[in-house]
Amino acid sequence: MNNIYDTILWLKSESTGKQFPAVLFSADTDMVTAGWVALTSLEKQEIVVTELTPDEYRATANGSSGYLQVEKRINAALGRADLKCPWFVRAEGSGPSGKGLSFQEFRKIYRPPVIYYRDIFQSDAVAREVSRVSLSQFEQAGGKLVVVQ
Numbered sequence: 001m002n003n004i005y006d007t008i009l010w011l012k013s014e015s016t017g018k019q020f021p022a023v024l025f026s027a028d029t030d031m032v033t034a035g036w037v038a039l040t041s042l043e044k045q046e047i048v049v050t051e052l053t054p055d056e057y058r059a060t061a062n063g064s065s066g067y068l069q070v071e072k073r074i075n076a077a078l079g080r081a082d083l084k085c086p087w088f089v090r091a092e093g094s095g096p097s098g099k100g101l102s103f104q105e106f107r108k109i110y111r112p113p114v115i116y117y118r119d120i121f122q123s124d125a126v127a128r129e130v131s132r133v134s135l136s137q138f139e140q141a142g143g144k145l146v147v148v149q
Contacts, residue, residue: 004032004033005025005036005135005145007024008021008047008133008137009024009129009131010132011129013125013127014127014128015121016121016125021045022038023038035057037051037087039085040083042120043082044082045138045143046143046145047143047145048078048145048146048148049147052066053070055069056069056070056073064087067087067118068085074148077148086118086120087117088116089116089117089118089126090116091113091114094113095110098110117129
């Protein structure tokens with residue numbers, strides 16, 4: 001069964017060098033993934049997936065406050081303090097426009113941008129993807145994904 005959270009990214013903190021898992025939400029349209037968020041444990045290979053409340057969702061449009069609100073809400077609901085949200089920070093390095101090239105020529109020169117995420121270990125730092133695995137591979141390696149409605 002395909003879920004919107006079937007791909008797990010392994011991110012590496014640029015400040016500490018530590019690696020941690022995060023979810024790459026994916027679906028046919030953005031509407032399906034809008035409002036979903038994942039929180040990663042600071043202590044173990046565990047990810048908690050949930051939906052933002054309407055207030056949290058609106059707050060994400062103006063910065064990080066919506067993500068900080070969901071961290072507080074989910075940690076309180078689960079009686080924890082170790083869950084942090086590795087949200088998207090920025091993308092760098094867009095490639096050439098491809099204007100005037102055939103699709104085949106464009107594919108030869110295309111380089112995807114580098115995506116930066118919030119570092120869960122140091123909130124003013126960033127992390128980058130080092131690898132990706134399927135959810136089943138993550139679980140087979142001892143990882144755990146919990147969905148909280």
